[in-house]
Amino acid sequence: MVRTRFAPSPTGYLHIGGVRTALFCWLFARRHGGQFLLRIDDTDQQRNVEAALQPILHGFRWLGIDWDEGPEVGGPYQPYYQSQRLAAYQAAVEKLLAGGFAYRDYATSEEIQAERTDAERAKRPFLYSRKWMAETPADRARFEAQGRRAVVRLKMPRQGTLVIHDLVRGDVEFEWAREQDHVVQRADGSCLYHLASVVDDFDFRISHVIRAEEHLSNTPRQIFIAQSLDYPLPAYAHLPYVAEPGSKNKLSKRKLDKYLKNRDFAQVNEHGLAIAAALGLETTADTFNPVIVDFYEQVGYLPEALVNYLVLLGWSLDDKTEWMTRQQLIENFSLERVTKAPASFDPKKLWAFQDHYMQQLAIDERVTRMMPYLVRAGLVADPPPGEAFELLGRIVEAAGDRLKVFGDILAYADFFFNDAFAYDPKAFDEHLGKPDAAERLSRFKERLAVVEAWDVESLERAMHDFLAAESLKIGAIIHTVRVAVTGKAVGPGLYDCLEILGRDKSLTRMDRALDEIRKRGNVDG
RNA sequence: GGCCCCGUCGUCUAGCCAGGUCUAGGACACAGGCCUUUCACGCCUGCAACACGGGUUCGAAUCCCGUCGGGGUCACCA
Numbered sequence: 001m002v003r004t005r006f007a008p009s010p011t012g013y014l015h016i017g018g019v020r021t022a023l024f025c026w027l028f029a030r031r032h033g034g035q036f037l038l039r040i041d042d043t044d045q046q047r048n049v050e051a052a053l054q055p056i057l058h059g060f061r062w063l064g065i066d067w068d069e070g071p072e073v074g075g076p077y078q079p080y081y082q083s084q085r086l087a088a089y090q091a092a093v094e095k096l097l098a099g100g101f102a103y104r105d106y107a108t109s110e111e112i113q114a115e116r117t118d119a120e121r122a123k124r125p126f127l128y129s130r131k132w133m134a135e136t137p138a139d140r141a142r143f144e145a146q147g148r149r150a151v152v153r154l155k156m157p158r159q160g161t162l163v164i165h166d167l168v169r170g171d172v173e174f175e176w177a178r179e180q181d182h183v184v185q186r187a188d189g190s191c192l193y194h195l196a197s198v199v200d201d202f203d204f205r206i207s208h209v210i211r212a213e214e215h216l217s218n219t220p221r222q223i224f225i226a227q228s229l230d231y232p233l234p235a236y237a238h239l240p241y242v243a244e245p246g247s248k249n250k251l252s253k254r255k256l257d258k259y260l261k262n263r264d265f266a267q268v269n270e271h272g273l274a275i276a277a278a279l280g281l282e283t284t285a286d287t288f289n290p291v292i293v294d295f296y297e298q299v300g301y302l303p304e305a306l307v308n309y310l311v312l313l314g315w316s317l318d319d320k321t322e323w324m325t326r327q328q329l330i331e332n333f334s335l336e337r338v339t340k341a342p343a344s345f346d347p348k349k350l351w352a353f354q355d356h357y358m359q360q361l362a363i364d365e366r367v368t369r370m371m372p373y374l375v376r377a378g379l380v381a382d383p384p385p386g387e388a389f390e391l392l393g394r395i396v397e398a399a400g401d402r403l404k405v406f407g408d409i410l411a412y413a414d415f416f417f418n419d420a421f422a423y424d425p426k427a428f429d430e431h432l433g434k435p436d437a438a439e440r441l442s443r444f445k446e447r448l449a450v451v452e453a454w455d456v457e458s459l460e461r462a463m464h465d466f467l468a469a470e471s472l473k474i475g476a477i478i479h480t481v482r483v484a485v486t487g488k489a490v491g492p493g494l495y496d497c498l499e500i501l502g503r504d505k506s507l508t509r510m511d512r513a514l515d516e517i518r519k520r521g522n523v524d525g
Numbered sequence: 526g527g528c529c530c531c532g533u534c535g536u537c538u539a540g541c542c543a544g545g546u547c548u549a550g551g552a553c554a555c556a557g558g559c560c561u562u563u564c565a566c567g568c569c570u571g572c573a574a575c576a577c578g579g580g581u582u583c584g585a586a587u588c589c590c591g592u593c594g595g596g597g598u599c600a601c602c603a
Contacts, residue, residue, distance in 0.1 A: 009603055041603055082603095109601070125527055126599090151601055169530070170542095178528055178599090186601045193603050217529055217598045238530085241597080246536070248595055264536090264554075312537065312552090319539035320551045339538080341531050342596070349537065349553045359566080402565045412564095463562090478562040490564035 002034025003207045006067075007197070009041040010052035014059035014293040016345060017212070017242035017251050020310045024239055025210045026065045027311070027333040037204060038070030040081045043196055049083070059293040063303045064326065069204070077204050082196050085203075089191040092199045092229060093152055093184060100135075101228035102184060104150035106143035107132035127158070128181050152185035154224060162220050167208075167237035167335045174220045182221050198222050202231040210335070213238040214250075237335050240314050243344040251345055253291045265290060268347040272299040275407035278414070279376050290347050300373065300406025302361070305354040313343045323356060351404070359401050367392050370409040377410050379417035391416070391500070398496035415486045416500065419509070423516065427489035431479040438517045440477050441484055443470065445510045454503045456495040463495075484513035 006022035008014075029036040038060075042049045053071060060067070069075025079085065096102035112128065119126035134140040134150065143150070157176040164172045184195040201209060216238045226233055242251045245262040249255075259265045268290050276283045276298060288295055296306055304326065311329055312322060315338050324332070358366070371392060374380040380388045395413050396403065403412060415421040423432070431437065447466045451458050467474055482494050485506055491497060498506045 007603085011603095044603060112601095120526080123526080153601095172529070174529075180599080183601045188601090190601090192601070197603090212597095213530070214597055240531080243596085248531090250597080309537095314537090316538055318551095322537095322552060343537060346536050346553070352553055355566090400566070404565085474562055482563065488563090492564085494562060 001205075001207060002029055002032035003037065003205050004029045004034065004210055005037045005039050005201070005204065005206050007039045007041045007200075008053075008056050009044065010049045010056065012052040012055055013253070013287060014056045015251075015253060016291050016293060016310070019059065019063065019065075019293055019306075020242050020313055021210070021212050021239055022060065022065060023063075023307065023310055024315070024333075024335075024338070025208075026067075027329060028208060028210060028237075028335060029068075030330045031333045034207070035068040036066075037075065037206075038067040038080065039200055039204065040071060040083075041193065041197075043082045043191065043193060049081070055294060059297070062297050063293070063307055065307075080204075082200065085196070085200065086191070088199055088203060089185075089196050090189075092195060092225075093191065096154070096184070096225070096228055097152065099228060101155055101224075102152050103130075103155050104134045104140060105130075105132055105153045105181070105183075106134055106140075106146075106148040106150050108148070125178060126180070127177070128153075130181070149187040151183045151187050153181040153183055154221060156181050156221070156224060162223065164216075164219055164223070164236060166216070167210075167235055168240075168338045169213075169216070169238055169340060172216065176220070179220050179224070184225070194218060194222055195225060198225045198229070198231070201234055202226065202229070206234050208237060209234045210237040210239065212241050214241060237338070240339055240342040242313060243342040245345055245347065247344060248342055250342070251291060253286075253289070256285050256289055256291065259291070264346065264348040268351060271411070272407075274411050275299050275373075275405070278410035279373065279407070280378075291345075298407075300369070300408070301350075301354050302357045305357040306350065308357070309350045309353040313345065314339045323353075355401070355404055358404055363393060363396050366396050366403070366406070370396065370403070370406045373407055373409050374417060377414070379410075379414060394500050395492075398492040398500060400492070402492065412491070415488065416497075419505070421487040423483065423487045423513075424489060427483045427487070428516075431483040431489065432513060432517050433520070434480075436476075437480050438514055438521075440470075440472070441480050441510060441517075442514060444477055444481060445507060445514075448498075448503075448510075449507060451503075454499060456493075456499050459495045459498050481510070485509040 004025040006018075006025050008018060008022075026036045038057075040049070040053060057071060067073060069077065070080045093102065097104070107128075111132065115129060116126045132143060132148070133153075134143055140150070156179045160176045162174045162176060164174070166172055182194065183192060185191050200206075219236060219238075223233060243249055244251050244255070245259055245265045260269060272288070272290065272295055273283065276288060279298075281288070281298065288298070290296075293306070297303075307326065307329070308322075308324060311324070311333070315333070317324065317332050317337070367389060371380065371384055371389065374388070374392070375382045375384060392409075395409075395416050399413060403409060432441075444466055447462055448459075451462045463474070463478070466472075467477070478494055479489065482491065482497070483489060485501060486497055501509070
């Protein structure tokens, strides 16, 4: 039975690299009809665990990564919180001690540090002398009489070689003599991560430990613990980490400033920020940026786009298949085809997947999912009246593939809902600020006022009649009209915009633009 | 610094284990063009990589050795 796990610590946010790891664990479990579980690594931070966990669970749910056991769903081995499993760790420590696989150590951290420094100076690898190791009650009494307190250390083997059969990297060898006598229990009785992790993986019957490669060098000590405790070893698979855009360094949320220097990353970030601003979201770089999954949900990306993109970051099916449904992903996923080298996160490629999946989505579905953005931005009443849905449907239809994320309805088509829209300054100067603009706009408006049927065909015909009568080229007027009625130089087809706005609004907006031109002209001159 | 991992277009990757079909394939990005009222989409074209050096071999991106480069990790963090 395949059982995999992902073990987030409750930090309050879901990191894109973490999700990739979790996704691989999840896919592997689903591929083999096994279970995927969530275990909470909260041995360190006791306070506000629930609050710090919510965004993480929410992110997984949004992405459709469901867990069979873990917080909020329970399971046969609950609790799945490390902070609630202290007794199990204590029992393991005692067993280690009893078996001679660990010892009480009375050294102070200064004494250990001194040994380490000596070793460094002598240019030999550090290995603890075990001078303050207490293996008998007499030793303990002696050290305690000196006022020392004990931690529990692993008594690591000092000879031989360990071979790890890693499912991604093949056989990896380690010399036991290079491994330190790591502390597994502090003087205050609390246990450390490696001990807890091994005990948990056994107690939860984890069959495959799939995790990021930074854990590869921790694996020998974990294997030592497991073997000392008579646990069967799980299979190990160490995934390459997700790297920064355009670099091989590990992606970290702390180096956001650096990523912002990457053009693509900055572009995606700014696009998201603009939508957040339209929504009135309070954003800080800490909680809202393209390294954090929540960013994509807020801005209105599709979870299937993110999932599809993330799977391809370190895994491929073949030489050309890129678009895969969740079902195809599950059917085809395999650890053998996971890459060994780190893969850098490319927001632009994610964007391309988003574009693709958005185009696949039916208009109705897009309307349903965009409407909440309009409501939150205050452009549509809550609850939205039926005509708002009808209007939005026509807009989405006309906008076609221009709306890349749900939030784009605000960044791109807000003017439909807002008569007091602002003119894009550059567009205004370019298309309304020119000498002939007002004159032409005013004449075109007169022509439009007498159009019989207000639809795309009639409007287009009216435009061509106008051009013929005035001996103008279309470029001389169409942009002017666009900016007058939408405020922007880019957007859906102009006739679509006019039709959707309707005759009254279109003409009113042209008047408003003419007023604005006059006003600005007076100020300027 | 020790140990471990990794190294194919700018980026994600296929190919490597079972050497020839690789004048290295696909995708994103980029550049140019077509379409076009703008933008976007779409289509076409282009640019662009086997880290380096030795070996083995008739033949090496693929096998071996070395070098260089990058990264991870060396906690009483997780």
